[in-house]
Amino acid sequence: MRSSLEAEFVLPSPLEEITGDERLRSTRVLLKRDDLMHPEITGNKWRKLKYLLRDADEVGATTLLTFGGAYSNHLRAVAAAGRRLGFDTIGVVRGDERPSNPGLRRAEADGMRLHYLDRATYRRKADEDVLINLRRRFGDFYLVPEGGTSVHTLPGCAEMLREIDVAYDSVVCAVGTGGTLAGIAAGLDGHRRAVGVSVLRGASSLECDVDRLHRAAVGRSLSNWRIDHRFHCGGFARRNSELDAFVGEFSNRHGIVLDRVYVAKAVLGLYRLIAEGEFASSTVVVVVSGRGDPSS
Numbered sequence: 181m182r183s184s185l186e187a188e189f190v191l192p193s194p195l196e197e198i199t200g201d202e203r204l205r206s207t208r209v210l211l212k213r214d215d216l217m218h219p220e221i222t223g224n225k226w227r228k229l230k231y232l233l234r235d236a237d238e239v240g241a242t243t244l245l246t247f248g249g250a251y252s253n254h255l256r257a258v259a260a261a262g263r264r265l266g267f268d269t270i271g272v273v274r275g276d277e278r279p280s281n282p283g284l285r286r287a288e289a290d291g292m293r294l295h296y297l298d299r300a301t302y303r304r305k306a307d308e309d310v311l312i313n314l315r316r317r318f319g320d321f322y323l324v325p326e327g328g329t330s331v332h333t334l335p336g337c338a339e340m341l342r343e344i345d346v347a348y349d350s351v352v353c354a355v356g357t358g359g360t361l362a363g364i365a366a367g368l369d370g371h372r373r374a375v376g377v378s379v380l381r382g383a384s385s386l387e388c389d390v391d392r393l394h395r396a397a398v399g400r401s402l403s404n405w406r407i408d409h410r411f412h413c414g415g416f417a418r419r420n421s422e423l424d425a426f427v428g429e430f431s432n433r434h435g436i437v438l439d440r441v442y443v444a445k446a447v448l449g450l451y452r453l454i455a456e457g458e459f460a461s462s463t464v465v466v467v468v469s470g471r472g473d474p475s476s
């Protein structure tokens with residue numbers, strides 16, 4: 181496909197060890213810095229979109245339509261990638277109160293047409309009648325699922341693992357829709373395991389979603405992964421004093437501001453799991469899937 185966009189990414193993304201942190205006990209922790217790959221397109225969104233955009237190109241699509249909440253990194257990534265690759269983009273945003281914020285304005289500046297859907301309809305966004313209405317309004321489009329999660333997610337995530345050139349035992353990542361975790365689990369070999377930390381409260385269907393992706397993409401269920409639901413810190417995009425204290429201390433000690441919506445919850449979860457005795461005498465790779473905002 182048009183490879184100009186791929187050339188913008190700095191790959192492989194760096195792998196950095198966390199040193200001098202006694203809380204890690206006997207666990208060696210390496211950060212896979214996917215937050216450093218591109219100035220605008222969030223790390224894991226590119227991993228997830230790369231092969232999906234290739235598919236869109238191969239089937240001759242000219243317009244991409246996708247879904248997201250008002251603070252969606254995914255909408256921004258699709259807008260930015262679409263502009264560079266010559267796709268028209270439509271972003272269907274949850275909430276008919278027409279939310280606006282710097283991220284959505286950035287998506288519009290990249291040429292994305294925003295369309296707002298009330299929450300009840302948004303929940304049914306995969307239903308045929310909702311899609312028919314969207315097609316009536318916008319014409320034909322290539323449907324990019326929410327978060328970019330589809331069978332095309334998996335190869336890009338596996339590619340991320342192939343960049344890791346040291347021995348490791350486990351991968352920890354944040355879980356929103358579960359696409360990244362599904363891709364990582366499908367790309368792991370041997371005894372290696374993936375642990376996802378859900379950033380949503382009570383997202384009990386995530387296990388089914390990941391399993392469905394595996395059955396669709398690799399033809400069977402996999403047992404080398406699990407999701408920990410204890411570290412959402414109040415729910416999606418919520419924070420609590422424990423998370424704030426953890427992010428502050430991590431930044432002071434290691435000079436990295438963790439993204440509070442996703443990455444900080446995964447790293448906090450990892451530290452708590454280590455305190456509980458998990459991952460002893462082993463090496464864990466944490467996927468730093470996006471960038472933190474120093475002002476938040």
Ligand SMILES: *Cc1c(COP(=O)(O)O)cnc(C)c1O
Nearest residue numbers: 253356357358359360442469470
């Ligand atoms: C979207 C996102 C995730 C979640 O990825 P899923 O594949 O939806 O689980 C994790 N980290 C960051 C920074 C993200 O933007």
